[in-house]
Amino acid sequence: MGWEMDFQFTKEEDKLRSDVKSFVNEEWDAEGLDLWSFSGPLPYNIDDLYGQELIKGFAKKLAKKGWYTMHWPSEFGGQEAPISTQLAYREEMAYNGAPISVGGGLIAPVLMMYGADWQKEEFIPKLANADVEFAQGFSEPNAGSDLANLQTRAERDGDDYVITGQKIWTSAAHRSDWYHLMARTDPNAPKHRGISYFLIDLKTPGITMRPLMDLAGRRRWSEVFLDGVRVPARNIIGEENRGWYTAMTTLSFERSNIEGPAKLLRALELFIDYATKTKLNGTPIIEDPIIRHSLADMRVRIAMSRTLSYRVAWMQSQGELPVMEASMTKLLNDMMTKYIFWPRMANMLKEYGTLMREDPKAPQEGLFGTNSILSFGSGFGGGTSEIQRNIIAQRGLGLPR
Ligand SMILES: Cc1cc2nc3c(=O)[nH]c(=O)nc-3n(C[C@H](O)[C@H](O)[C@H](O)COP(=O)(O)OP(=O)(O)OC[C@H]3O[C@@H](n4cnc5c(N)ncnc54)[C@H](O)[C@@H]3O)c2cc1C
Structure with missing residues (x-):
């Protein structure tokens, strides 16, 4: 069936995970932003609703630490970190609620591959230090x-x-x-x-x-x-x-999408914590058998998504270009983001389910409510769900265009 995968983290990568966890706890003001960076610090600033200033400051700390461009080639100051190291780092960052944690976005690889000398000299060092956006x-x-x-x-x-x-x-x-x-x-x-x-x-x-x-x-x-x-x-x-x-060369740097399941797992754990401590109509939410089954169901889906992401990363580490597999991870993650927040979590919390952060009665400072509302937009950015299905149909199933 061709589903080979042998993914093991080294001792150094396990150590990196615990270093990342401590670093995020010390250096990132998770209180100031939602786990998803979906909204900025209170009180809101209309032009900085996603906390870009905070994110930029944090990125500079990552750059100083040497993590921000660990995936870059050494000729541009990176460390050529293996795929498994990048995966461990990004997964741990996302799970602990840190914002976008790797440097350069789409433009750095384009400039490295195709940029004129002056473009590389001007922009690469600034991108490495989060000095330019x-x-x-x-x-x-x-x-x-x-x-x-x-x-x-x-x-x-x-x-x-x-x-x-x-x-x-x-x-x-x-x-x-x-x-x-x-x-x-x-x-x-x-x-x-x-x-x-x-x-x-x-x-x-x-x-x-x-x-x-x-x-x-x-x-x-x-x-x-x-x-x-x-x-x-x-x-x-x-x-x-x-x-x-x-431009397409850079878009084809397929991503494993590992941040997606890591964030959803964290959200699920926060939900379980909240539902354990909170009563609805006199009974702890967590005691409702339908809710328990639904939470178990979510856990299975997150595990599926994580495994697919690992597979993409493993294929990359073998020098393959996982086009169809990357579309599968994106599609599944977008579908799950919708499914988990809305209708699942929103329905479980009944009339509190869609209260957003600004509302003092919003559970978990609006984490579930805000994400339920915003999850309607998942499945558009970076290629819509239908386009991912087209890719899977053509590249994976060999169906005609
Ligand atoms: C969070 C987010 C961030 C974004 N950031 C940026 C950004 O920084 N820069 C930028 O340039 N763009 C950005 N975009 C735009 C994004 O790239 C587009 O929304 C996306 O490419 C879809 O294009 P569209 O919105 O024009 O929808 P359309 O392409 O018009 O699609 C409309 C509907 O038709 C369906 N459809 C279209 N073609 C097909 C087909 N061949 N087969 C089946 N169904 C089809 C789509 O799936 C969709 O449901 C962002 C979008 C989001 C949601």
């Missing part, structure tokens, strides 16, 4: 799943390109310094071939933003409008008109 300008109103349909235009004018168009759903654009953006440089070429990939300073004249709020009413994204934005030609990453392929 990039937002990702890919999606447009008519280009999401069908990203190659993007219409934002970049026209060459002397030493510059002039960029005009609209992006949407850019996470944290209003808090970022730079934009990595795909725009069409040859409108007559087949749609994947006429796209170039740019680095844009978000302070450049001609860029305006409009906030997009999430279901909990917090600013998470922006619509970004570009009106005659002049960008030096040297800001292209890789070759002109080859931007699609440059």
Whole structure:
């Protein structure tokens, strides 16, 4: 059946786990943020609802510790940590409620592989130290799943390109310094071939933003409008008109999604703790047999998801590119995030189930309520659930397109 997997952590990796746990307990103000970084510290600040400032400060501490770029090649100052070490680290971080814990996001690997010398020199050290933040300008109103349909235009004018168009759903654009953006440089070429990939300073004249709020009413994204934005030609990453392929290389750095099951496990444990201590209509919630079965059911699903994530990591460690398997982990995790918070946990807590953090009666400071509301949005970012199913159908089951 081809389900081979031999995954063992070394003594050093076990030690790393306990170091991570102590570090997070000492250095991360978990009180200040929800476990999921879904909302920022109270009282809310409309422009920092996800606690970006806190996260940035924490990232700097991780950089100092040498963990932030442990996955980077040594020529860029990383440690080339094996996949199993990265997995142990990220799983432990997520379980203990720390925010995004690895450096460079999508842009660092692109620059390492395709960046001009000046781009590497300028940005890699800053990314390594969490001194610069990039937002990702890919999606447009008519280009999401069908990203190659993007219409934002970049026209060459002397030493510059002039960029005009609209992006949407850019996470944290209003808090970022730079934009990595795909725009069409040859409108007559087949749609994947006429796209170039740019680095844009978000302070450049001609860029305006409009906030997009999430279901909990917090600013998470922006619509970004570009009106005659002049960008030096040297800001292209890789070759002109080859931007699609440059950007896709980075998106194909498949992730094992290990943070997902680790966070859900933590949420489940917090739920059990709350349900053990709390009575509904005079009886501890945990004594309800239907709820107990439901919790057991969740535990099984989390174990399934974790095993799939381990499998992706193991395949990567063997030098394989687990495309279908990575889609399976993403799909399962997105489905479980929805299922566990809503309808499961929300229903178990009855009228308290959807109370959010601002409400003094919200169980566990709104952890379950806020996540129930926000879980409706899971299954869109990073490729929708339907797109993951398409990949599994084509690559895994060999079905025709
Ligand atoms: C939390 C989050 C963060 C994000 N951050 C960013 C960001 O920083 N930068 C950025 O550029 N974008 C970002 N996005 C946008 C994200 O990439 C898009 O939402 C995603 O690609 C889907 O595109 P869409 O919203 O246009 O939906 P559409 O592609 O229009 O899809 C609408 C519906 O149609 C279905 N569908 C579409 N095509 C198919 C198909 N071929 N077969 C079956 N069903 C199909 C979809 O599954 C979906 O249900 C973010 C989104 C989220 C939710």
